[in-house]
Amino acid sequence: MASNTHDAGHGAADAAHGAADAAAHGSSGMPQLDFSTYGNQIWWLLVTLVVIYLILSRVALPRIAAILNERQGTITNDLAAAEDLKAKAVEAENAYNKALADARAEAQRIAAETRAEIQAEVDEAIAKADAEIAAKTAESETAIAEIRATALDNVKLVASDTASALVEALGGKDDTKLIAAAVAERTEG
């Protein structure tokens, strides 16, 4: 590179400069071992390192750490939200199932209640009807007994009338008391 810049065309001054350059650096061979530039390199290196350190520690590293944290946080939050929603879905399903079971139980309860009510009404109606029937039966029996009693009396009357008529026709003496006793004796028997 240095030789390119010091081309022959540039004249004597440049040639002299090139010679001086070669004398300064060429003698050691390695610019790395030219200790006269060490102070310069070390100074600028220290400046550079301090500047890079300040840029990194004040701005770059905190910012990148914040970005990475934020991303981690976002991912964690999203996962948590997804978990939350899933839990909510499960909860909703459970609530739905519970509501369904409740409704079913309620329906059964109402059905049973209605059935019991109807049963009770039917029982009451049957009891009432039974009572009415019993009352009517008793009434009828009374009426029958009355009729029977009347019929017996009539039979006695007819029998004693018939007996007295027979006795008279046969020429006997109409003994009312005797006939009555005889009729009573026969009808009782």
Added chain:
Amino acid sequence: MGKLFFYVALALVLVSGLVFAPEHAGLAIHPMDQFTVKALFGGDHVAWYTPTNVTLWMFLAIGAIFVLLVMGSANRGIVPSRAQSIAELAYGFIYKMVEDVAGKDAVKFFPYIMTLFMFIVTANFLGLIPMSFTTTSHFAVTGVLAVVVFVAITITGFVLHGVKFLGLFWVSSAPLALRPILALIEVISYFVRPVSLCIRLAGNIMAGHAVLKVFAGFAGALGAASFLPIFAISAFYALEVLVAFIQAYVFTILTCVYLKDALHPSH
């Protein structure tokens, strides 16, 4: 498409070789000239405060780091842009390295280690731009980095553990007779650490760039046959891209290993 590009490149190389060959007929290879420290605004004298090409390329490194890490993350997107992805990748890479290699309690040193890594990796890659100056190819630069790491870690060790930090050199699991010898070896290896850090980084970068320059010199001298060294340069450049990252990685991970020694000196 690739084939077309290949032929175009070949034609360019041949033409340029034919046109420019006579001027560079001699084999003029100056592989080390690229490392010369020069004052930016003229003058031969380089004082400690003189703005030089070192200054320029270090400041460009600062600029690149600023663009990548600060402007790249300016949007703070939950879904990152490309630049932000790279910034996050670099952050995560070094953070995880510090955490895994040096332990959880080393995280408070993370900004310093990130500074080291970002400087080295950026300087290495900027040095791969043709005609650029590679600051990390100088022992003065890598030496300061290594010494800063060494001193900081030694001070950390003594501050945290006091005299017990010397237990790092006393291998209590070894037989008693061997311990003094092992202690000597451990002490030597401890003090060789900064030297090896310094020379490994600068040596790798310098050697790679010098080799590229040597091939370039061949390309200038060979005329029409210069496509051979140019292909060699392309291949070697790919290797240098790898080396640029790997050396930054090695420097950083070794720093983490040494930091772990300072935080947990027991063997």
